[in-house]
Amino acid sequence: xxxxxxxxxxxxxxxxxxxxxxxxxxxxxxxxxxxxxxxxxxxxxxxxxxxxxxxxxxxxxxxxxxxxxxxxxxxxxxxxxxxxxxxxxxxxxxxxxxxxxxxxxxxxxxxxxxxxxxxxxxxxxxxxxxxxxxxxxxxxxxxxxxxxxxxxxxxxxxxxxxxxxxxxxxxxxxxxxxxxxxxxxxxxxxxxxxxxxxxxxxxxxxxxxxxxxxxxxxxxxxxxxxxxxxxxxxxxxxxxxxxxxxxxxxxxxxxxxxxxxxxxxxxxxxxxxxxxxxxxxxxxxxxxxxxxxxxxxxxxxxxxxxxxxxxxxxxxxxxxxxxxxxxxxxxxxxxxxxxxxxxxxxxxxxxxxxxxxxxxxxxxxxxxxxxxxxx
Amino acid sequence: xxxxxxxxxxxxxxxxxxxxxxxxxxxxxxxxxxxxxxxxxxxxxxxxxxxxxxxxxxxxxxxxxxxxxxxxxxxxxxxxxxxxxxxxxxxxxxxxxxxxxxxxxxxxxxxxxxxxxxxxxxxxxxxxxxxxxxxxxxxxxxxxxxxxxxxxxxxxxxxxxxxxxxxxxxxxxxxxxxxxxxxxxxxxxxxxxxxxxxxxxxxxxxxxxxxxxxxxxxxxxxxxxxxxxxxxxxxxxxxxxxxxxxxxxxxxxxxxxxxxxxxxxxxxxxxxxxxxxxxxxxxxxxxxxxxxxxxxxxxxxxxxxxxxxxxxxxxxxxxxxxxxxxxxxxxxxxxxxxxxxxxxxxxxxxxxxxxxxxxxxxxxxxxxxxx
Numbered sequence: 001x002x003x004x005x006x007x008x009x010x011x012x013x014x015x016x017x018x019x020x021x022x023x024x025x026x027x028x029x030x031x032x033x034x035x036x037x038x039x040x041x042x043x044x045x046x047x048x049x050x051x052x053x054x055x056x057x058x059x060x061x062x063x064x065x066x067x068x069x070x071x072x073x074x075x076x077x078x079x080x081x082x083x084x085x086x087x088x089x090x091x092x093x094x095x096x097x098x099x100x101x102x103x104x105x106x107x108x109x110x111x112x113x114x115x116x117x118x119x120x121x122x123x124x125x126x127x128x129x130x131x132x133x134x135x136x137x138x139x140x141x142x143x144x145x146x147x148x149x150x151x152x153x154x155x156x157x158x159x160x161x162x163x164x165x166x167x168x169x170x171x172x173x174x175x176x177x178x179x180x181x182x183x184x185x186x187x188x189x190x191x192x193x194x195x196x197x198x199x200x201x202x203x204x205x206x207x208x209x210x211x212x213x214x215x216x217x218x219x220x221x222x223x224x225x226x227x228x229x230x231x232x233x234x235x236x237x238x239x240x241x242x243x244x245x246x247x248x249x250x251x252x253x254x255x256x257x258x259x260x261x262x263x264x265x266x267x268x269x270x271x272x273x274x275x276x277x278x279x280x281x282x283x284x285x286x287x288x289x290x291x292x293x294x295x296x297x298x299x300x301x302x303x304x305x306x307x308x309x310x311x312x313x314x315x316x317x318x319x320x321x322x323x324x325x326x327x328x329x330x331x332x333x334x335x336x337x338x339x340x341x342x343x344x345x346x347x348x349x350x351x352x353x354x355x356x357x358x359x360x361x362x363x364x365x366x367x368x369x370x371x372x373x374x375x
Numbered sequence: 376x377x378x379x380x381x382x383x384x385x386x387x388x389x390x391x392x393x394x395x396x397x398x399x400x401x402x403x404x405x406x407x408x409x410x411x412x413x414x415x416x417x418x419x420x421x422x423x424x425x426x427x428x429x430x431x432x433x434x435x436x437x438x439x440x441x442x443x444x445x446x447x448x449x450x451x452x453x454x455x456x457x458x459x460x461x462x463x464x465x466x467x468x469x470x471x472x473x474x475x476x477x478x479x480x481x482x483x484x485x486x487x488x489x490x491x492x493x494x495x496x497x498x499x500x501x502x503x504x505x506x507x508x509x510x511x512x513x514x515x516x517x518x519x520x521x522x523x524x525x526x527x528x529x530x531x532x533x534x535x536x537x538x539x540x541x542x543x544x545x546x547x548x549x550x551x552x553x554x555x556x557x558x559x560x561x562x563x564x565x566x567x568x569x570x571x572x573x574x575x576x577x578x579x580x581x582x583x584x585x586x587x588x589x590x591x592x593x594x595x596x597x598x599x600x601x602x603x604x605x606x607x608x609x610x611x612x613x614x615x616x617x618x619x620x621x622x623x624x625x626x627x628x629x630x631x632x633x634x635x636x637x638x639x640x641x642x643x644x645x646x647x648x649x650x651x652x653x654x655x656x657x658x659x660x661x662x663x664x665x666x667x668x669x670x671x672x673x674x675x676x677x678x679x680x681x682x683x684x685x686x687x688x689x690x691x692x693x694x695x696x697x698x699x700x701x702x703x704x705x706x707x708x709x710x711x712x713x714x715x716x717x718x719x720x721x722x723x724x725x726x727x728x729x730x731x732x733x734x735x736x737x738x739x740x741x742x743x744x745x746x
Contacts, residue, residue: 247550
């Protein structure tokens with residue numbers, strides 16, 4: 001097989017770290033306000049949509065990994081080149097490189113919007129964007145191992161959320177969850193669609209696969225990572241659904257943060273302010289992974305140094321940030337981005353798997369035929 | 376060299392974080408209490424207590440009043456009148472005047488929920504009369520009226536003498552179609568500020584009042600008791616048949632723990648079973664009977680249960696008359712009937728005719744140290 005990338009032993013990392021990578025890539029800005037979008041579609045059955053979307057995610061991940069296993073040590077970009085040939089493959093790679101870029105933009109503008117609304121209303125979004133970009137470039141140029149380390153590190157900044165959710169539990173009313181399955185299946189399916197923005201991130205394994213050391217047992221860690229995010233999202237969603245009444249939830253933009261604002265600790269009056277600031281550490285590996293994933297695609301077309309690439313990338317982000325500076329434009333962006341992401345993350349792997357499978361069969365017949373001719 | 380760089384970065388991080396929108400306590404003034412009153416022509420008067428902290432002097436408290444169309448307009452006006460920038464982050468209590476509550480509290484709620492400065496764990500209460508009266512009143516013993524009203528509500532909520540009125544709960548009930556608000560009423564009586572009772576709401580309009588003794592039963596039905604206290608008057612012949620029925624037997628119980636369950640038994644006629652289980656301690660009994668004996672305790676338990684049942688039925692009746700579903704029976708109905716297609720209007724038609732069967736079980740766990 002051609003286009004295989006050789007990854008030296010020093011660049012590889014252990015398979016269990018994939019758990020942290022998947023968790024870090026999934027948990028981003030979506031968690032701040034996914035309840036509202038979900039509730040608008042599926043009402044009190046929103047949690048069923050969540051369960052379904054994670055079941056779907058597990059299936060998609062299995063298909064992704066099956067595809068990757070067909071090609072020894074190769075990432076998605078290499079698979080493209082292998083299946084579609086040089087020209088069409090490169091075109092696809094170009095398109096696929098745009099996806100992490102859009103994801104990056106989505107995270108940055110949403111996070112800046114939260115900071116501007118909750119913490120510093122007068123701080124310029126451009127200044128905030130610049131700060132985030134500088135720290136991302138700094139982490140990115142450190143290389144993949146640094147990014148993986150960051151994922152590991154940021155995981156522990158998420159861990160404090162579950163225990164703190166006990167406090168809002170006091171105000172919960174479980175009647176709000178009943179009657180179960182009172183909504184049409186169509187609405188619940190719609191909810192699955194709206195979950196996309198929050199759930200995506202695990203597609204990073206498409207690109208990171210060649211760097212995993214133990215290729216025989218990496219699968220369980222990817223599934224474990226998905227399971228962890230699932231439990232965290234489910235806990236937050238169930239508490240939000242019982243904490244807020246329906247009408248209130250559909251008016252609350254960042255339900256998770258509003259949920260936190262009821263918490264009053266003896267030493268911190270407003271927990272959500274701290275949450276928002278700490279969130280920078282949680283989205284940082286997210287940003288780095290997306291930047292890195294775009295870099296892996298670009299490097300297939302043109303050899304470029306990480307520093308040059310990241311500066312170029314940062315300039316595009318900065319311009320995008322200037323364009324999307326209003327709540328209304330950000331909402332539109334999120335909506336369309338969610339749809340595109342749904343196709344790329346949830347639909348495309350199936351198409352790719354089918355094509356790879358056909359190609360493999362075809363190749364087998366061909367080599368078998370060659371064998372016959374030799375005899 | 377490395378350590379030197381590290382220290383420089385560390386110093387930068389620590390010092391530079393202070394540069395983003397600093398709010399120094401001595402240079403701002405803090406609102407702790409906010410009052411809204413309805414004025415003519417749909418204008419709203421806003422009254423605030425502003426606390427200023429100064430480094431050399433004692434902190435001072437003053438009040439400001441203004442009438443504008445929006446509360447933000449008032450805030451700008453207040454800013455023009457104070458020497459320091461007014462910040463709302465430490466707001467503790469929002470008071471709404473009686474008149475405004477009767478015409479609807481949706482607006483004051485919404486404007487406070489939109490503002491990210493304000494936490495949703497603050498209290499929301501109704502003022503008996505106008506909020507301005509309470510806030511601007513002259514008090515001999517109260518230095519900071521904002522803090523005082525907050526403490527008043529807070530300790531009563533903690534000891535379950537009053538329904539918890541956090542902004543979150545009020546907004547939640549307000550936006551919930553099948554549940555109404557019950558908000559404490561704050562009253563000024565000369566020099567004393569007290570909680571007078573509960574205001575009953577229909578949608579977001581105040582429709583009636585409950586007295587402060589009825590609050591106990593409201594909490595019993597809405598929530599569970601962790602620590603309650605109650606005084607009851609039982610018929611005189613409860614313990615000894617020699618006594619006349621008309622004689623009254625006063626009983627005091629405390630350390631009450633209760634648990635309630637609401638159940639819809641018949642969806643067509645709308646009949647609810649309300650089961651309340653109470654565990655309590657006897658602290659006062661005006662009788663010479665030996666309360667250590669099981670028979671006496673049993674008699675007493677029965678009599679107390681009957682009395683509480685009667686009171687519960689009475690309180691529910693009042694809310695049905697006012698058509699204000701403060702206990703969330705509508706939510707129970709919506710939760711237990713599939714595809715009910717229940718709307719807010721429909722529920723308001725159904726609620727006054729719903730049949731309620733309160734059943735109370737009392738258990739006296741212990742009495743005092745002297746029988």
